[in-house]
Amino acid sequence: MTQDTITRAERELYLTLLAWSEQRPSVNEWLARLPHWLAHIKDKANYAHAPAYQASVARLPKLAVNRVDLSSDTLTVDTSLNQSQHKQTTALLKQLMPWRKGPFQIGDDETGITIDTEWRSDWKWQRVAPHLSRLDGRRVLDVGGGSGYHGWRMAGAGADTVIIIDPSCLFYHQFMAIRHFVGAADAHETGRYRTHYIPVPLEALPEHSQLFDTVFSMGVLYHRASPFEHLQQLRGQLVKGGELVLETLVVEGDANTVLVPHDRYAQMNNVYFLPSVAALTGWLKKVGFSDVRCVDVAVTSTEEQRQTDWMTYHSLTDFLDPNDPTKTVEGYPAPMRATLVAKRA
Template sequence: MTRFDWQSTFDPVLNALDKDGLQDWAELLREQFRRKFDDNPHGDLGRWQDALESLPAVSAASADLTTSAITLDAPTPLSASICEQMEQGLRGLMPWRKGPFRFFGIDIDTEWRSDWKWDRVAPHLSDLSGRQILDVGCGSGYHCWRMYGAGAGRVIGIDPGLLFLFQFLAVKKYLGDVPVDLLPVRMEDLPAGLEAFDTTFSMGVLYHRRSPLDHLLELKGTLRRGGELVLETLVVDGPEGYSLMPEDRYGQMRNVWFLPSCDTLLRWLQRTGFRDARVVDVSVTTTEEQRSTDWMRFNSLQDFLDPEDPSRTIEGYPGPRRATVIATKP
């Protein structure tokens, strides 16, 4: 197996961190990447790398990062053989969970309509122009591209999933040296108290954490003073102080720990030192927003709900409802 050249992949962002006074973080990342890619490489790494490298070069590619699908285009239509090569390479990176994407006329219908989430969140954001942004649990980076399309100065997404990394690199392959990067690390791998970002997003992460308050404190530590937290998580109905802790699985997910009421979530933010916390959206997740597709052929939300009562999960809990909260670090 050809070793993944993580140095050339990540050197631009690591050098940028060095220049921004974040040398300690950059050096920590170099050591983490050495362990991840050199000492203990993932068994599918070679297959994903082959798929990425098989994607054909396209001269003068352009991108539209402001529409529902992240759209890559070329000055002239690609030939049928190049399109076939492109699709084969992209299918080598299945399953595609977060999107949608459009590669030179090839539509990737992802499991999640992540554009719907963006459309709910975007109207409530501060102007992202020039901001340094961290996207925690970014998946394949769909929202990172939308943030950059909204004017962000630099976007760094973090997610430990290596397939997500290669899906992200499939887009970046055609965009060149843009200040958008995905680092395959976990939130707990970041140094405490970075205070390097103007806006930090954590969407779909909090309920996966055994200690939600610790996660909120970690997020707070990434922000500069006056920085904005954008948090989206599963919630349930209930009074302040109430949260649901599943007995085992929730919607067939094992790693779901706490689903608070909205008032409890606001209290958590207040107790962890945020101010001006406000719920800006509450939405039920439907089988139109999350579903199996030709690009993600495994079970999806419809398989995780009670077939007799789709308002509840297959375990009998209230069905998935998500709240978005925005708060400020004093």
């Protein structure tokens, strides 16, 4: 049964952490919590749709894969789909909608299925990737990784191990659907998978683990009511001298400028703090980061975030003032995102 996709992925995660624990006893706390983390996300009492999501992954057809490309802008699994497989796979993947981060392609250019996600996440990766320390051989944590697109790209860039965390039941099963087709294409020479997913928020992880050479937090900070706590938690997961890659919404202004939306921001009710780049730089230094640099600032366009056949709900166009797209419908500055890179001192 294809349900083994999830079972094997979780087993690979366990074995990876077990191997780490031989050098880092602190990983034993992760291992102790892991059974609860994995059981919680599949429990219907916690997530009503969990059984349906699991069934969708379980029913995905087993295909002969020619090649998997984790380095292309569209994460591609090159395989041949007959008409029946194409129909079945499309229907099952659409049961896991909405797809927000991607894109992905299952199949070849002629008969393949392209999951055209709400976000052109490849655009963000193109902006971020040139400014990273080389990922070769590094342990990487991707916080709030969604369906896992960026995590796969990190593996494609040579990371030794990538652990994606995100508490979404849907995103966890989207990752497992892609894992089903990727199979062992990301494996080490030992046969161990390199890309893993733990369905928890950052605050669920043991504090001060100091396990990772690089930690990504992209599109998370503005959802945190306590931004300093989030930054401290990120720092606690890094080895000394490790690299943080932080991408978040920002506003224009000086070191004292921070926007706190009164109600909603771009129709999101869980946006708390939008600092200027200068203010955010100060925050990072205050919690113990050094060598802080802003490597990119970009206004989000309606070409980068938009409604598609795979995400049919409202998107950025609906969140902007129809008469002035430089503002949100609430009158705030339109979404602008900055990427900062820093070292754990």
